[in-house]
Amino acid sequence: MHLHHMRPFEYFQPTELKSTLQLLKEHRGKAEILAGGTDQVVLLKAWKSQPPVIIDIGNLQELDFITEDASFIRIGPLTTHATLSKSPLMQQKCIALAEAADKAGPVQIKNLGTVGGNIVSAGRCADTVPPLLCLDATLKLMNAEGERTVALSEFSPKARSTVLGNDELLTEIKIPQPPPNTASAFLKLGRRIGHDFSIANAAAMITLENHVCKAARIAVGASVTAPERIMKAEDALLGRELTSDNIEKAAALAAGEISPISDFRASSEYRREVSKVLVRRVLEAVRIRLGG
Amino acid sequence: MIIRFNLNGSPVEATVKCNSTLLEVLRGQFHVTSPKKGCDHGDCGACTVLVNGKPVNSCLVMAPKVQGKDVLTVEALGEPGKLHPLQEAFIETGAAQCGYCTPGVLLSAAALLRDNPKPTLEEVKRSLEGNLCRCTGYVSILKAVMLAAERVGQTSTRRSGP
Numbered sequence: 001m002h003l004h005h006m007r008p009f010e011y012f013q014p015t016e017l018k019s020t021l022q023l024l025k026e027h028r029g030k031a032e033i034l035a036g037g038t039d040q041v042v043l044l045k046a047w048k049s050q051p052p053v054i055i056d057i058g059n060l061q062e063l064d065f066i067t068e069d070a071s072f073i074r075i076g077p078l079t080t081h082a083t084l085s086k087s088p089l090m091q092q093k094c095i096a097l098a099e100a101a102d103k104a105g106p107v108q109i110k111n112l113g114t115v116g117g118n119i120v121s122a123g124r125c126a127d128t129v130p131p132l133l134c135l136d137a138t139l140k141l142m143n144a145e146g147e148r149t150v151a152l153s154e155f156s157p158k159a160r161s162t163v164l165g166n167d168e169l170l171t172e173i174k175i176p177q178p179p180p181n182t183a184s185a186f187l188k189l190g191r192r193i194g195h196d197f198s199i200a201n202a203a204a205m206i207t208l209e210n211h212v213c214k215a216a217r218i219a220v221g222a223s224v225t226a227p228e229r230i231m232k233a234e235d236a237l238l239g240r241e242l243t244s245d246n247i248e249k250a251a252a253l254a255a256g257e258i259s260p261i262s263d264f265r266a267s268s269e270y271r272r273e274v275s276k277v278l279v280r281r282v283l284e285a286v287r288i289r290l291g292g
Numbered sequence: 293m294i295i296r297f298n299l300n301g302s303p304v305e306a307t308v309k310c311n312s313t314l315l316e317v318l319r320g321q322f323h324v325t326s327p328k329k330g331c332d333h334g335d336c337g338a339c340t341v342l343v344n345g346k347p348v349n350s351c352l353v354m355a356p357k358v359q360g361k362d363v364l365t366v367e368a369l370g371e372p373g374k375l376h377p378l379q380e381a382f383i384e385t386g387a388a389q390c391g392y393c394t395p396g397v398l399l400s401a402a403a404l405l406r407d408n409p410k411p412t413l414e415e416v417k418r419s420l421e422g423n424l425c426r427c428t429g430y431v432s433i434l435k436a437v438m439l440a441a442e443r444v445g446q447t448s449t450r451r452s453g454p
Binding site: 003005006007008009010011013034036037038041042044045054056058082105106107108109111112192195 | 293309310311312313332333334335337340346347348349351352353354356357359400403418419421422423
């Protein structure tokens, strides 16, 4: 990668949400949002991003939160991977997300990188996205005129492309409270876990009722062009017991369903094989967490 | 724009270009040359500094972001005649060869020991994942951090630092 000195730009550091949305409106089409910078700054140095205007939202403390009420868990987009991974609430109720944040990068990256940035940059390898897909996350997008809600599953139709308007800001990630008897897990494969981008990752979430799967979510990322849920594998578990046999079948189905990519990190054949293993292992981890 | 922040315990100010990074400002304007430009894209950790106590890649921090914050570099960890236990341990185990990664490693390790005074070897490894070293093979570095942890645990008076 050739790195250059960054092109010049106008730089704003708003201290509240309202003025941020105004800035976005004023400079729409010309402004990029800067959060942690772990993605954006690299793009700026490589001249892959050359916005005339940068809006640094790092001072918007109101976007850094993890809260819950009876129905939902809400996460602010400026929550760093470090905060997410250490949060007792995440570890208790959304452990797949805490695990993904913990492995999202080394310490320095986790202290800067945010979950909002992970979602909006829409990279293939965004580790927090598969767990969030399993958790049925929805996103609140705001602009100066109002707000709208988009399901995470509909936010990024393909890698590096989102439905976020050029005057919109992601302000909240909302997760329905997981029902009782629910467990989740996340795994990633990379040459150096916690350092490299994932070659493949997988997340799963299962709710049991009367010993059978009442809800099943399986998502893979990094191996494919964009993180996705594998409905066929999920359907294979619904109404069935979470046995090793059924897990094996679901994993094989998942591996068969995906269209993995080849790149300098790994071939598509390798990714297909390891995705099967990762899906099996996350389901086994969920089974153990459910007391099985 | 003008930025005002605390650098190694002292309030400072500088006029910076918005499109410069903390790394460039520290080295180019403050002549604090301990953080190094290794990869310049957040992979190697040679540029690691502590911002508000947290290890970060200064090559990824836009200069305006440190407004009002505390920035610590390895110069604040210890000095000749008054070395931090980590620095003493590094000398004993031979954990620095070319020394290029060393400032970053020391800061990551110092932050770890501050938050977790009795780390396991695994925890030390994880805390140093973001600091690459091409010379030592890491064994002497890990030994040094474990040795420093043991020693810091044994003394009742704590050195001031990050």
